[in-house]
Every structure is written in C-alpha cells, then in structure tokens.
Amino acid sequence: MSDRPIDVLNEAKGKRVIVKLKNGDEICGVLQALDLHLNMWLDDAEEIGEKKKVKYGTVLVRGDNILLVSPE
Amino acid sequence: MSDRPIDVLNEAKGKRVIVKLKNGDEICGVLQALDLHLNMWLDDAEEIGEKKKVKYGTVLVRGDNILLVSPE
Amino acid sequence: MSDRPIDVLNEAKGKRVIVKLKNGDEICGVLQALDLHLNMWLDDAEEIGEKKKVKYGTVLVRGDNILLVSPE
Amino acid sequence: MSDRPIDVLNEAKGKRVIVKLKNGDEICGVLQALDLHLNMWLDDAEEIGEKKKVKYGTVLVRGDNILLVSPE
Amino acid sequence: MSDRPIDVLNEAKGKRVIVKLKNGDEICGVLQALDLHLNMWLDDAEEIGEKKKVKYGTVLVRGDNILLVSPE
Amino acid sequence: MSDRPIDVLNEAKGKRVIVKLKNGDEICGVLQALDLHLNMWLDDAEEIGEKKKVKYGTVLVRGDNILLVSPE
Amino acid sequence: MSDRPIDVLNEAKGKRVIVKLKNGDEICGVLQALDLHLNMWLDDAEEIGEKKKVKYGTVLVRGDNILLVSPE
Numbered sequence: 001m002s003d004r005p006i007d008v009l010n011e012a013k014g015k016r017v018i019v020k021l022k023n024g025d026e027i028c029g030v031l032q033a034l035d036l037h038l039n040m041w042l043d044d045a046e047e048i049g050e051k052k053k054v055k056y057g058t059v060l061v062r063g064d065n066i067l068l069v070s071p072e
Numbered sequence: 073m074s075d076r077p078i079d080v081l082n083e084a085k086g087k088r089v090i091v092k093l094k095n096g097d098e099i100c101g102v103l104q105a106l107d108l109h110l111n112m113w114l115d116d117a118e119e120i121g122e123k124k125k126v127k128y129g130t131v132l133v134r135g136d137n138i139l140l141v142s143p144e
Numbered sequence: 145m146s147d148r149p150i151d152v153l154n155e156a157k158g159k160r161v162i163v164k165l166k167n168g169d170e171i172c173g174v175l176q177a178l179d180l181h182l183n184m185w186l187d188d189a190e191e192i193g194e195k196k197k198v199k200y201g202t203v204l205v206r207g208d209n210i211l212l213v214s215p216e
Numbered sequence: 217m218s219d220r221p222i223d224v225l226n227e228a229k230g231k232r233v234i235v236k237l238k239n240g241d242e243i244c245g246v247l248q249a250l251d252l253h254l255n256m257w258l259d260d261a262e263e264i265g266e267k268k269k270v271k272y273g274t275v276l277v278r279g280d281n282i283l284l285v286s287p288e
Numbered sequence: 289m290s291d292r293p294i295d296v297l298n299e300a301k302g303k304r305v306i307v308k309l310k311n312g313d314e315i316c317g318v319l320q321a322l323d324l325h326l327n328m329w330l331d332d333a334e335e336i337g338e339k340k341k342v343k344y345g346t347v348l349v350r351g352d353n354i355l356l357v358s359p360e
Numbered sequence: 361m362s363d364r365p366i367d368v369l370n371e372a373k374g375k376r377v378i379v380k381l382k383n384g385d386e387i388c389g390v391l392q393a394l395d396l397h398l399n400m401w402l403d404d405a406e407e408i409g410e411k412k413k414v415k416y417g418t419v420l421v422r423g424d425n426i427l428l429v430s431p432e
Numbered sequence: 433m434s435d436r437p438i439d440v441l442n443e444a445k446g447k448r449v450i451v452k453l454k455n456g457d458e459i460c461g462v463l464q465a466l467d468l469h470l471n472m473w474l475d476d477a478e479e480i481g482e483k484k485k486v487k488y489g490t491v492l493v494r495g496d497n498i499l500l501v502s503p504e
Binding site: 309311315320321322323327328329333335344345346347348349350352353 | 435436437438439440441454470495496498499500501502503
C-alpha cells in the first residue's frame with residue numbers, strides 16, 4: 001500500500017478519468033500527464049455542465065479547480 | 073500522545089472514513105493513502121450530497137476541499 | 145509571556161476546546177494533537193451547526209477552516 | 217521609525233486590542249502573543265457579532281481571518 | 289508520454305488557444321509565452337463574456353484565474 | 361525608474377495614504393511602516409464604509425485584504 | 433520568443449496599460465514598475481467601476497486582484 005495518494009492516478013495514465021470540479025461541473029478524458037498540484041493533461045476531453053456539454057480535443061486543467069478524480 | 077494530528081489518520085488506513093467537504097457534501101470510503109495536504113485516496117467510495125449519492129470505485133480527493141475527516 | 149500564540153493550545157492538550165469554523169459551525173472535543181497549520185485531532189467530538197448536532201468519536205479538522213479556538 | 221508593521225502590535229502586548237475580522241465581526245481582548253501570520257492569543261476576549269456577543273476566557277484567532285488590528 | 293502536463297501547452301506556442309476562466313468567461317488568443325503558474329501572454333486576444341466581446345491586441349492573463357486551457 | 365512597485369510606498373512613509381480594500385471599504389491614515397505582503401501600520405487612521413466611519417488611533421491592516429494603495 | 437509571460441509587461445514600462453480586476457472593475461495608468469506577483473505601480477491612474485470613475489495620481493495595485501493586463 002502506497003503512502004502517496006497521487007499514485008492511484010499515475011496508474012491511470014492512458015485510461016479515462018472523471019474529474020469533478022469545485023464549481024460542480026465535470027470533465028472526462030484520457031489522462032496523459034499530471035503533477036503534484038493535480039494539474040492534468042487530458043485528451044478526448046468533454047466538459048459536462050448543468051446545461052451543456054463542450055468537447056475539447058486536448059485540455060490542460062489547472063489543479064486548484066479540482067474536487068476529486070476517479071478512474072472510470 | 074502524538075504531536076502530529078495526521079497520525080490519527082495513518083492509523084485509519086485500510087478502514088472506512090467519513091470525509092466532510094467544505095461544500096457540505098460527504099465522501100465515505102476505505103482510506104488507502106494520504107499525504108500532508110490531506111490529499112486522500114479512497115476505495116469503495118460514495119459521495120453523499122443533499123440530493124443524490126454517487127458511487128466511485130476509486131477516488132482521489134484533493135485535500136484543500138476537506139473540512140474534517142473521521143474514522144467510522 | 146510566550147511569543148508563540150499556539151502555545152496557549154499546547155497547554156490545552158487533553159482538555160476540551162471549542163473550535164469555531166469560518167462557516168459559522170462549531171466543533172467541541174478533547175484536544176489530542178495539533179500542528180502549526182492548526183490541523184487538530186479531537187476526541188469525543190461534536191459538530192454543532194445551526195440546525196443539527198453530529199457526534200464523532202475521533203475527528204481531524206483541517207486547520208484552514210478554523211476561525212478561532214478556545215479552551216473551555 | 218520601524219520597517220516592520222507588526223512592531224506596532226509587539227508594543228501592544230499586555231494591552232487590549234480590537235481585532236476586526238474579514239466576516240465583519242470583532243474580537244476584543246488582551247494581547248498575549250502573536251506571530252508573523254497574525255495568529256493571536258487573546259485573554260479576556262469577547263466576540264462581537266451583529267446579533268450577539270460571546271465571551272471567551274482565552275482564545276487563539278487564526279491570522280488569515282483578520283482584516284485589521286488596533287490597540288485600544 | 290510526458291510527466292509534465294504543461295508540456296501540452298509548450299507545444300501550442302504560436303498557435304491559438306482557448307482559456308476558460310473560473311468566472312465563466314473565455315479568452316482566445318495566440319499563445320506567446322507561459323510559466324508554471326499558467327500566467328499566459330496571448331496576442332490577437334479576445335475576451336468572450338456572457339454579454340459582450342472585448343478585443344485586446346496583447347494580453348497577460350494571471351494564471352490563478354484559469355480553469356482550463358485547450359489548443360484550438 | 362525602479363523595478364520594485366513597493367518603492368512608491370516606501371517614499372510615502374510619514375504621509376497620508378488611501379487604502380482601498382477588497383471588500384469595498386477604504387482606510388485612510390499616515391503610513392508608518394509596511395512590508396512585502398503590504399501589511400501596513402497606519403496612524404490617525406479612519407475606516408470609511410458605505411454606511412459609517414470608524415476612527416482608529418493606530419491600526420495594522422493585514423496585507424491580503426488590500427486592493428490598492430494611493431498616496432494622497 | 434520569450435518563455436516569460438511577464439516580459440510583455442516589462443516592455444510596456446512608461447506606457448499606458450489597462451488592468452482588469454477580478455471584481456470586474458478596470459484600472460488604467462502609466463506602468464512604472466511591476467514584480468513577479470504582478471504588483472503594479474501606475475501613474476496617472478483611473479479606476480473605472482460600473483457606476484463611477486476615481487482618479488488617482490499614483491497607485492499601487494496588489495497583484496492578487498488582477499485578472500489580466502493589456503498594454504494600450
């Protein structure tokens with residue numbers, strides 16, 4: 001068992017993750033890279049708000065907006 | 073008696089904890105790893121909001137969203 | 145007279161303290177450990193909100209939520 | 217003339233100060249200790265909100281809640 | 289595959305990017321420079337709010353306002 | 361021409377300044393000392409809110425509340 | 433092409449810039465000095481809010497209030 005919670009995401013590289021933001025929206029995408037601030041580079045990303053969806057090819061999410069991340 | 077409040081969570085690894093968030097929601101799950109920012113990796117996690125529950129297999133909670141944590 | 149305000153809490157270890165949070169709620173409990181960020185481990189803790197009380201056996205409060213702390 | 221604004225409070229130790237908080241409330245008390253984050257230990261403290269007053273024997277105020285401090 | 293999420297933006301220099309802000313507005317422009325805080329220098333920039341568009345020749349966006357960035 | 365914006369305030373020591381706060385209020389007073397966080401010690405200070413004025417003999421303003429400062 | 437976004441402002445010294453704040457207001461003025469936090473010293477400054485304009489001779493803007501800066 002690791003002492004670093006971020007390791008659970010290192011193992012998720014190349015797989016789809018769900019990122020829940022502090023503002024209530026969600027972003028799904030294939031995790032390409034992340035750092036200790038939880039800045040995340042996602043491919044095939046989709047932002048899912050209350051009213052609409054936005055598709056992005058590639059997206060960098062600034063880590064301080066993130067509430068939680070879950071591998072699909 | 074320890075001087076490090078985080079030690080109470082180190083002893084809770086492998087057990088269920090309740091995480092109360094600043095936004096009022098709660099996340100329950102089995103604590104797998106944590107760090108000094110209170111970033112937490114939980115398994116068998118469930119997010120309990122005012123209106124709905126969401127189940128996650130595995131989840132990383134960013135520590136700056138956390139109000140308090142209590143072992144069940 | 146000490147120059148470190150936190151010393152007033154070091155002397156309160158093993159005694160009940162009242163923690164007033166930025167969100168207006170209060171948490172009471174027996175202080176077991178604290179650090180310089182005011183992360184606090186409380187036993188026999190009770191969270192007192194405007195509408196309800198919640199009892200926790202043991203709780204870790206993340207220090208950045210705290211407005212003030214007073215030994216009972 | 218000093219270059220450190222905090223020196224005006226070091227000279228106020230043992231005297232009553234008024235602490236105005238970011239949330240609009242005020243806390244008065246006898247300044248016992250403070251640090252560079254403006255964490256403050258006050259004795260004979262009283263919290264004065266819009267609707268009510270609360271008396272505390274001793275209180276530690278977390279510095280990041282503070283708007284301004286004035287010796288009485 | 290890189291371990292640094294910011295590398296996805298280093299490759300976008302000289303190309304148009306969409307910057308979504310925490311306040312909901314968007315800024316589009318040609319990425320000229322960025323740093324680890326996500327401070328970004330954009331040319332031919334346009335700010336797109338709910339009610340109006342503002343054109344800027346050159347603009348520096350302070351990184352802590354940013355939610356996400358996507359190369360067009 | 362200096363590279364340090366704070367130098368404009370170092371030259372204002374002993375003179376009256378207007379401090380505009382993030383919450384919309386203003387504080388005027390004679391600048392006695394300041395540091396790099398913009399913590400400021402003012403004498404003959406007056407706080408000017410939308411509804412009322414409060415006079416303080418001496419006041420320490422915590423720098424993170426400040427929007428801007430202007431020598432009178 | 434520089435790697436430092438702040439260089440676009442170093443070249444704007446002595447010229448008028450528009451500073452858009454997080455609170456929606458704008459400040460225009462002649463840029464005299466700035467630092468890495470985007471603390472800025474402006475001369476001939478004018479603050480433009482939704483309801484009114486305020487003229488300042490000289491002003492120091494604390495960098496953490498800034499959304500974006502654009503040379504005129």
